[in-house]
Amino acid sequence: MQTTTIDIPAYVESGNIICPPLTIPHQPEFIMGIYTDQAKIQYLLKVLMKQPNSYVHLKNDNLYERLTVKEHVSFFKKLFNSSETVEALLQLVDLFDFKNMKATQLSNSNRQLLHYLKLYLTPASIIVVEEPLQNMEDFSKQMTVQLFEKLSQKMIILLSNNVEDLFISCHETNRLDAQGLCLLDVVGQDTATNDITTFSPMKIEKIPTKKNDKIILFNPPEIDYIESVEGNVSVYVAGEAYPCTLTLTELEQRLLPLGFFRCHRSYIVNLQKVREIITWTKNSYSLSIHTTTKTTVPLSKNKLTSLKELIGI
Numbered sequence: 001m002q003t004t005t006i007d008i009p010a011y012v013e014s015g016n017i018i019c020p021p022l023t024i025p026h027q028p029e030f031i032m033g034i035y036t037d038q039a040k041i042q043y044l045l046k047v048l049m050k051q052p053n054s055y056v057h058l059k060n061d062n063l064y065e066r067l068t069v070k071e072h073v074s075f076f077k078k079l080f081n082s083s084e085t086v087e088a089l090l091q092l093v094d095l096f097d098f099k100n101m102k103a104t105q106l107s108n109s110n111r112q113l114l115h116y117l118k119l120y121l122t123p124a125s126i127i128v129v130e131e132p133l134q135n136m137e138d139f140s141k142q143m144t145v146q147l148f149e150k151l152s153q154k155m156i157i158l159l160s161n162n163v164e165d166l167f168i169s170c171h172e173t174n175r176l177d178a179q180g181l182c183l184l185d186v187v188g189q190d191t192a193t194n195d196i197t198t199f200s201p202m203k204i205e206k207i208p209t210k211k212n213d214k215i216i217l218f219n220p221p222e223i224d225y226i227e228s229v230e231g232n233v234s235v236y237v238a239g240e241a242y243p244c245t246l247t248l249t250e251l252e253q254r255l256l257p258l259g260f261f262r263c264h265r266s267y268i269v270n271l272q273k274v275r276e277i278i279t280w281t282k283n284s285y286s287l288s289i290h291t292t293t294k295t296t297v298p299l300s301k302n303k304l305t306s307l308k309e310l311i312g313i
Contacts, residue, residue, distance in 0.1 A: 033166030066173035109140035
């Protein structure tokens with residue numbers, strides 16, 4: 001019986017939630033990206049290895065160095081009892097011209113493509129790949145994405161700390177932090193909620209940012225804080241900075257009713273993420289932010305009284 005969900009238990013270390021419990025729907029013919037840090041990636045890999053009917057590819061998986069490309073493909077073909085010809089499989093990943101070359105002589109990109117033939121051949125219904133496009137050339141990335149699309153009836157989960165790689169290879173990209181999975185909205189990327197939001201009378205506030213020529217829209221609760229340095233505004237989410245074209249004043253006007261506070265002339269903070277008010281000296285303060293990294297932002301002395309009144313202390 002095929003599982004309908006992939007259940008991942010929470011990972012707690014020293015009282016801190018590193019990864020919350022997750023329930024991921026098992027969706028055949030679907031490529032799901034999870035963008036997160038290395039600690040969470042390693043935990044997910046460990047858990048997903050134990051998932052029934054799954055195949056996990058690690059970025060450091062090795063090939064048999066003494067075998068040629070053709071010999072590797074012949075081995076994979078026998079291992080997975082495939083009826084496809086060696087020549088057809090070589091053509092699938094554009095390695096036919098390298099068939100007599102040993103694995104040690106291949107470029108990193110071609111080594112990855114050779115690895116990914118195993119994903120195509122395995123009968124497992126859930127495929128998990130760590131850092132799928134890392135250090136690959138553009139053409140090989142295209143070949144890899146095309147290969148993933150050919151994995152019919154399989155669900156593919158791609159784990160990476162490179163959000164751009166996930167945007168170009170996944171049907172849906174999610175960010176994973178201590179609060180759980182959150183769908184990353186990207187302008188131009190189709191999502192299942194488009195039809196719903198088009199006709200909704202509700203006002204939905206999104207904060208636009210830009211990353212590698214992609215416009216990314218964040219929900220305000222996702223934001224840790226916002227910083228302005230020499231007129232350049234950055235929105236911080238899960239410890240990563242995203243450039244924003246809005247001014248700090250414009251962002252303050254949008255976010256003030258949503259639980260944000262202008263704590264300094266150069267900072268706006270999400271009060272829901274504030275863990276501690278730190279007193280350094282009589283006239284020097286900062287706010288400790290609860291995020292993936294230990295982060296503090298400055299608190300102006302003339303803002304301290306307003307903050308205390310706002311949060312009732």
